[in-house]
Amino acid sequence: MIPAAFRVSAPELTGDAGPWREPAAFIDLAGEENDVPHIRLPACPVIGVGARGHPLAHRLDTVIESHRDVGAVSKAIVDQPLAAAVVTQLLRQLPALPPEQGLTAESMAYAVLQGSAGHRAWIAAQPRREVLPEGEVRLSRQDGELTVTLDRPGAGNAIDRPMRDGLHEAFALANADETITRVVLRAEGKAFSLGAELSEFGTTTDPATAHRIRCLTLPAREAVHCAGRLEARIDGACVGAGLELAAYARRITATPRSWFQLPELAMGILPGAGGCVSLTRRVGRQRALLLILSGRRINARQALAWGLVDALVDKLA
Template sequence: MTGPDHLDADRFSAPGGHPLWLVDAAAWRRPTPPIQAVVIGIDRAGSLPDTCTDDFDLLLTSAAGAPRPWVSLGARDLDAGVERLGAAVSANPLAATIAAEVLRLTEKLTMADALAVESLAYSSLLGGGEFARWHAAAKIDAGAPVPPAPVLIERIGNRITLTLNDPGDRNAMTATMRDALYEALANALDDPTRPELILRGAGKCFSTGGALPEFGTARDLAEAHAVRTLHSCARALDALGDRATVLLHGACIGSGIEVAAAAHRRIATSDAWFQLPELSMGLIPGAGGTATVTRAIGRHRTLWMLLSGKRVGAAQAHNWGLVHAVEGGA
């Protein structure tokens, strides 16, 4: 297909009605005019062609065990997988195209700048129609009361252990828990003894991510962006460098992996699984995932997690680099 000129490039966007562009990975080159559409390159032959990966937002192949940045779907599942991705983009085209655009930008930025870009985009989508439709249709209960100590802090010698402590609600990341975690991480950063830090979750899983009853409750989205970036647990965890280790088990969903992925050492149990479900809500990650997960597995595979919403098991997460080791069971 011949690439669009500058006037025609408007069509390849959510407002233009073509938010997705499926192309032959071996033959296609991104056109000069900027386009907002999600560009997915497809390698049906499984030959893993030598191509400019920067030209694509996602690369799919029928080859098994393909190296980064390819996502292997297998010959039998390729067409069905492409169809599912297309449906996800069609359902929330603004969130999908903004996700791709943010990933292109944040790949080249510092962690702090990448988190700021993500937060600005997240606040924009919170005010958008796609999130409003999801929120109106979702049946969300009031949720359980937040425990008085949502983050437990234990220090032995020069090691601090932080435990997300709301197992009854699967360690859902409320604003109260986020602020308590940020305060603990900031204290560790300010501590002149430079303690080691371990972050873990109590109960059956590390965290199921943002607390759903709090979604859509912010009335001032500009202020929400300011608070989100000021109290970024991902930024604080990243700043601890090799002093920080996160222990992951069970469900690690949304912010439950976005924050954790900022740790320089990530260890999972064999029952751990990871998921980025935000696109189905008309959103992108808002706790740092477009920066932290991307730095672990690359933007192409991060976008696949976002568009597909699929669970990634511990073995695949290890193979991709989302975790550094898998040790034992739960």
């Protein structure tokens, strides 16, 4: 059921209507007969509920095909309205930007949210976490194939600072060496990656400094240049930064037990490891935003249906 305060008809979002001030706008597509070419999207998510093939659907930020999913998405937006608005506005721009410019826009949007009350409150609420051993990124090469392995299985391959630096260096090596014809990204253990190391959130308190660091060392900055040679092999959980990076690969192979999630909205931020760019390019703006706003897990078969992965195999090579 669409919350009454968030329900809107498409004509109410045209130039003749006043500004929409709620944190979200939901349009019941079953009640809209035609396309509305002059719709003006406000600074919040505009979400269609109904068939993706409706003539109006392509103008909206995303589409929820089942009414039963509306409640969870609307609650997530209400809980973090600023993050939902910023990531929605970013994704509207990304299809028109080259990947490198998209990464810069993503990083600046992420920096805005790093200083927000929503993100600071999330950090303040986090329990003290056990300090786990640092991870590493192992490289091996056979002929023209470079294998890049996430090696921190005891922490679910959560990507810490040494691993980020190692990934950046690995992809930079691939870009510098023309004899490397294939790059394989894989992981040790039962999870591909549980995302970024949560204990490191908030350690760089100045958003501008954090943006500069991302511009210099973000692995996606190098991965985007070898994406045509990159393959990802996923088994188990593929979450947050792990999914964001893997999505640059030209081919992703996963096992049936794999699952995928972008949990950043609940933290008051957006996917900042390059995922807004990579997921938009891989599954389209609408499905990327739905993954972000819902924060829900999708299983391997759903990922295959969306084009998030290219093949399912019982066992990875």
